[in-house]
Amino acid sequence: MILKFRYEPEELKMLRFLHGRMRLTPKDYSHFLNLEKGFSGEKIFDELLEESPEEWIILHDLLFDYSNTFFQIDSLLITGDCIYIFEVKNYEGDFYIEQDRWYTAQTNTEVKNPLLQLQRCESLLRRLLQELRVKTPLKALLIFINPGFHLYQSTMNLPAIFPAQIKRFMDKLKLKSQPANKNHLMLADKLMSLHLEETSFGRGLEYTFEGLEKGMTCLSCKTFLMPFNKLTMICLKCGMKEDITHAVTRSVDEYRLLFPELKVTTANIHEWCKTIYSKKTIRKILVNNYTLINTGRSSYYK
Numbered sequence: 001m002i003l004k005f006r007y008e009p010e011e012l013k014m015l016r017f018l019h020g021r022m023r024l025t026p027k028d029y030s031h032f033l034n035l036e037k038g039f040s041g042e043k044i045f046d047e048l049l050e051e052s053p054e055e056w057i058i059l060h061d062l063l064f065d066y067s068n069t070f071f072q073i074d075s076l077l078i079t080g081d082c083i084y085i086f087e088v089k090n091y092e093g094d095f096y097i098e099q100d101r102w103y104t105a106q107t108n109t110e111v112k113n114p115l116l117q118l119q120r121c122e123s124l125l126r127r128l129l130q131e132l133r134v135k136t137p138l139k140a141l142l143i144f145i146n147p148g149f150h151l152y153q154s155t156m157n158l159p160a161i162f163p164a165q166i167k168r169f170m171d172k173l174k175l176k177s178q179p180a181n182k183n184h185l186m187l188a189d190k191l192m193s194l195h196l197e198e199t200s201f202g203r204g205l206e207y208t209f210e211g212l213e214k215g216m217t218c219l220s221c222k223t224f225l226m227p228f229n230k231l232t233m234i235c236l237k238c239g240m241k242e243d244i245t246h247a248v249t250r251s252v253d254e255y256r257l258l259f260p261e262l263k264v265t266t267a268n269i270h271e272w273c274k275t276i277y278s279k280k281t282i283r284k285i286l287v288n289n290y291t292l293i294n295t296g297r298s299s300y301y302k
């Protein structure tokens with residue numbers, strides 16, 4: 001059973017919103033692509049785990065602080081006889097290892113050694129589990145999810161599952177693993193209580209309300225929407241239509257994530273949504289969907 005699900009990282013959402021409204025710096029843009037790629041790889045792996053036996057305990061996307069060190073786990077699988085850390089990598093193309101360093105074969109560029117990250121994570125979780133007096137053995141594995149990934153000079157003892165092996169690995173695990181018991185459920189509860197919500201996301205990003213392009217973006221192609229009629233917005237590029245209330249509340253969510261320090265006021269949202277000409281329409285949508293905090297002229301919505 002899956003006790004903790006994975007959600008889209010807030011930082012990825014922010015970058016996606018910003019990408020549609022400004023030119024990202026090359027560094028932010030490449031970070032955005034990496035996050036997007038990483039997240040889509042994790043989702044593919046999550047889907048594979050969805051078909052796992054009911055007596056397995058699965059926790060996705062955990063963040064811990066153990067003795068003042070943060071570490072993150074992509075997926076944790078608790079079975080009766082082993083606890084697995086899965087670090088999912090969506091690497092694509094040919095790679096090789098030379099003296100413990102990882103390189104892309106095409107450009108010979110060094111990449112971060114994913115094993116080091118895995119080992120660090122394993123060692124910290126092992127210490128945490130010891131403190132919790134958990135005796136179940138721990139095993140950490142890299143999961144290479146992308147079928148277009150190949151690693152040259154790989155050895156048998158590399159703790160990694162390659163794309164062509166994933167299904168076999170899962171099948172084998174289903175056959176040999178013991179069901180998790182009550183103690184494991186208690187452990188899962190404990191781990192979830194220790195899990196931290198990411199709060200420092202997006203701190204390095206530089207943008208202002210004034211500097212962003214305004215309008216409501218299309219859900220499917222990110223082009224700005226235009227009014228179709230009184231109740232509907234339309235994307236002139238892909239033809240997708242969206243109910244105006246839905247489009248506005250979605251844009252308010254976007255505004256709140258990007259500008260947590262700014263208030264949701266009719267004037268701000270009217271400017272933010274841009275293509276809804278009537279302020280009345282905006283006010284009506286805000287009144288119906290948010291709570292008005294009435295402080296006279298400076299009233300706003302929550």
Ligand SMILES: [Zn+2]
Pocket residue numbers: 218219220221222223235236237238239240
């Ligand atoms: Zn569109």
